[in-house]
Amino acid sequence: MKIFSEELVAKAVEELHIADLKRATIGEVLLVAQYLEQKTGIPFIRMDQGSPGLPVNRYGVEAEKAALDRGVGSQYPAAAGVPELKYEASRFVKAFLNVDISARACVPTVGSVAGSYGSFIACTQCTPGKNKVLFIDPGFPIQKSQLRVIGAEWEEFDIYNYRGEALRGKLEQMLSKGDVAAIVYSNPNNPAWICLEEQELKIIGELATKYDVIVMEDLAYFCMDFRHDLGHPFEPPYPPTVARYTDNYILMLSSSKIFSYAGQRMALTCISDKLFDRHYPALAERYKDAGVFGQTLIASILYMITSGCTASTQYAYAEMLRLSTEGKINFVEDTREYAIRAERMKKIFTDNGFHIVYDNDVTQRVGDGFFFTIGYGGLSGGDLLTELLYYGVSSISLSTTGSEQQGVRACTSRMRDDLYDTLAERMKAFMEDHPLE
Incomplete structure (x- = not known):
């Protein structure tokens, strides 16, 4: 079941003067998510903007x-x-x-x-x-x-x-x-x-x-x-x-x-x-x-x-x-949290019918970190971006990044511990509403 109606999302797009939601920029998707949150009080799973999600050094x-x-x-x-x-x-x-x-x-x-x-x-x-x-x-x-x-x-x-x-x-x-x-x-x-x-x-x-x-x-x-x-x-x-x-x-x-x-x-x-x-x-x-x-x-x-x-x-x-x-700051360990988030988020998506789009390097599988890419069935990147918005998940279409693959970019930086269950519930509903052949 969708969380945000198609009519409400369309209204947001119109009021924000977004020409094409399927090719929306990061900033435009961010504005749509904020608009829907403010209108309904329902929190979004924010995977759009790649802003740091850890405390400042x-x-x-x-x-x-x-x-x-x-x-x-x-x-x-x-x-x-x-x-x-x-x-x-x-x-x-x-x-x-x-x-x-x-x-x-x-x-x-x-x-x-x-x-x-x-x-x-x-x-x-x-x-x-x-x-x-x-x-x-x-x-x-x-x-x-x-x-x-x-x-x-x-x-x-x-x-x-x-x-x-x-x-x-x-x-x-x-x-x-x-x-x-x-x-x-x-x-x-x-x-x-x-x-x-x-x-x-x-x-x-x-x-x-x-x-x-x-x-x-x-x-x-x-x-x-x-x-x-x-x-x-x-x-x-x-x-x-x-x-x-x-x-x-x-x-x-x-x-x-x-x-x-x-x-x-x-x-x-x-x-x-x-x-x-x-x-x-x-x-x-x-x-x-x-x-x-x-x-x-x-x-x-x-x-x-x-x-x-x-x-x-x-x-x-x-x-x-x-x-x-001098070895007094370990910035790699300080940022490893992003990999932990990515692993948990990827599992939720793949458990609910999604696939990782860019999944391999030359000699090994792609690792976990700040970003990952997901696709769903035969949906285009723009269609997947739009459909995910109805379920309270914001992302950007891979088509806006020069990719020829179909899917969206997901950013881990805004994920919080209290949102994993929410993401799982929403993606379960997404899969039920979009059965794969």
Whole structure:
């Protein structure tokens, strides 16, 4: 039995001016869920927005308060970032990735959204004729919206059928045209939680070098592949990264998930030293500067977007990175709760007729973590999103992420212990109302 009537959901869509519920954005689905909760008082199972669902890291809070007490708020922060954060970022990357990036090439940004926005601008303006971004999907819908803002074009493909060595042929096909400036993916993946393996990253790195393409590796869920014993500073195993296979890379790290520091909007764009120092005549001509990639990105692009990053938050991030590198914070254990939630939620769904859409990596099954993907029978992603809303469960269609598979993305972050029984009851009702053949 449905909890919310089709008429009430349709009214919400109309009043919120949502053009197409089946292709609704994260923000639009969020608004529908809030509307229905407010109108009825019935709580939703919120699987839509990927906002952290754990307490904020207290060490960051204390460090930020101390920085404010020292008076850092009275001065503009340097565009390149405060030295303390840049130093700790370089150490952190070495400690947890075993990759060497100098402090000067570790640049704070106002969230990874600002980091990707600035990087897209720089990458698509480096070389005349190379103005497209290639998305290895599924991915984060906002990044394509950023390209719409700057007027850049993109290509995309769903990696579902191109895992392992099959990735090489597909990338060769896309890159050989010569118009791709950058490749983008997240690892672990938002929304599918698949993880690109060393073999695949080696392919990406080799072809990035061959075709002179910059790889933007989004590490928002850093070390959150809980199938492996990651997160021990200066000790293997280390997470896989394209940085081992090319010099053409930008790593995007964020404080939002691993430290639950999302409200302060703080991230890092870590650029390989060779790319940071590379001279591009097209950048020099456009910005009337030296045309050096790193300095142009910092002074001529990122500064125009946010004018630097909040000084006190930079000190907070620096402290959390420092304590992690020294082994005094275990951010992997701090975030393992998401895997526990995912395992419980997946079982409820699969016990009631659902299936996991992206269920395998190359050599093992997809792990449990911040996101997972579910499908049901022959329902399209848009239809499943809509039907789940009637049962008080919010999600986003995989079609909005560049996926060609049918299903929805589920986020574990808002799940609470008191909601598992509710979810089970609602999904039992869903299965009864949608019998599978």
